[in-house]
Amino acid sequence: MKTIVGKIVKWIIILAVLAALGFGGYTLYQRYPKPAEQSDAAGEYTPVAVSLGSLSQEVISTGALSISESASVKAPFSVTIDSVAVKAGQTVAKGDVLATVDAASIDSAIAAVVTELEEADSSVVSLASAYTETQNIQNPAEGRVKIIYGKVGDRVQDVMDEYGCLYVLSLDGTMVVSVPAPEGLTTDSAVSVVSADKTWKGTVISVTDGVARVTFTDSTVSPGTNVSVTYNGASLGSGAAEIHMPLYVSSTMEGVITAARLTLNGTAAKKSIMYKVGDVQMTQEYEGYLTQRAELIDQLNLLRRLKDDPVITTNAAGIVSEVSAQAGQEVVKDDTLATLYIGSPNEMVISVDELDIINVKVGQTAGVQMDAISDKTYEAKVEYISQLGTTSSGITNYDVTVRLNGDDTLKMGMNGTVTIYVGEQENVLLVPLVALQSDSLGSYVWKYEEGYQGTDEAPGVKTYVTTGLSNENYAAVTSGLSLGDQVLVVRSSATAVSADASTGNGNAFGGAMMPTAGQPGGNMQQNWNGGGSGSGGQNRGNGGNGGNRAPGGN
Secondary structure (H helix, E strand, O other): OHHHHHHHHHHHHHHHHHHHHHHHHHHHHHHOOOOOOOOOOOOOEEEEEOEEEEEEEEEEEEEEEEOOOEEEEEOOOOEEEEEEOOOOOOEEOOOOEEEEEOHHHHHHHHHHHHHHHHHHHHHHHHHHHOOOOOEEEEOOOOEEEEEEOOOOOOEHHHHHHHHOOOEEEEOOOEEEEEEEOOOOOOOOOEEEEEEOOEEEEEEEEEEEOOEEEEEEEOOOOOOOOEEEEEEOOEEEEEEEOEEOOEEEEOOOOOOEEEEEOOOOOOEEOOOOEEEEEEOOOOOHHHHHHHHHHHHHHHHHHHHHHHHHOOEEEOOOOEEEEEEOOOOOOEEOOOOEEEEEEOOOOOEEEEEEEHHHHOOOOOOOEEEEEEOOEEEEEEEEEEEEEEEEEEEEOOEEEEEEEEEEOOOOOOOOOOEEEEEEEEEEEEEEEEEEHHHOEEEOOEEEEEEEOOOOOOOOOOOOEEEEOEEEEEOOOEEEEEEOOOOOOEEEEEOOOOOOOOOEOOOOEOOOOOOOOOOEOOOOHHHHHHHOOOOOOOOOOOOEEEOOOOOOOEEOOO
């Protein structure tokens, strides 16, 4: 009996404890607010006020300082290098010794130049002895003159420049015309060629693809004259007569035609004089030898000076980028001995991806911070944009060259970060990027309106907008919305984190506190310095009352 009573007491105590726990849980449940209900998919929407502010857009990339201009030090003659006096990376001044030259090789070079000079002198004398101010142009082959371009008083070179020749010969005594060929026409067929009131016997020389080529005498018809062909009393058609075997006679002589001994449709024998030319200039060959002779004399003088001081010097000040010459090497004239970077290291080539390159323009300003000089920002400008991109992992990047206003602190190869200022819009409406969506008609937002009964498919009023610049958090809207409008933003598990405006802590929208419904957009600026986890490192934006740029996140 005691056992049964004990069990009953034990169960009464357990039930009392459970009741107390249930009552306490219910009291706590009533005391604290219920958590916000989430929809099955995207989560609940939060109205965010459109704000008025400014937006700057930047493109940021890294690179190393370089020098674009270079110069090569070449061997002035074919000599033997005795020793090399410079190394790659060395700074040199104009006139510094680059290499010394073997004296015996200089003597050999002098002897070679003297031989060339003697040959040039011989050619000059030979051409000069054959020169007269009046010369003749002879006919190169027997034929009939069909076209005459050069006339008395013309400069030979002017005629050549305009027409490409002085006159045109017909070499085989025939003209040719092409006409449609009827069925049965062959090279044995008897045809006639008619021009005005004259008729000549024609010869069918070919029938190809329904076209017959017919030759006839070149005695009177000029090139381009329209002639017709008849066969068995019927016309086959007509066409322009052409010279069957033309020779275009030209000349390199420079002078004025003083007499012309050729007539149109007249025959001319080989080597007969066709033109007399006066005021003839020396030939280009003669002028070429004179130029060569002057260059050889200069080389001879330089070699004699080199023998007195057997060194090769730099032709400019700069940094030696590469040394090709080696001690004991036999070099040929114009071989590259060394290459120099000329000027200061004030250029930087950076890589910009295809999404940003469309905003980069030549002449845009930029700021450059060097890794080794963190307390200074150098001014720069975009100087060149490559039109050829390099694709890697599905992304195409383009080289952009910026030129710095540098100083003596900068050194070749120093690394730095370039910030190109590609655009700025002031006093524009700003909406968070997460509120923007797009379809085939363009970009749109879900606009919040009091009393509107939203659905999962349309939580607000679908409103199309025109956007301007954007950064990592915001986009400028130039049409479709007005100041005071509110747009709906999805509060997912990642973005629905509360933020304390008094401390500035929060990570919604990249660390920037977004104004919500009822909060004026002009107060956005006070929250831009929030210590959230958003990046925002590449772009800067200003809120409603702000005129000063503030980073979008730390």
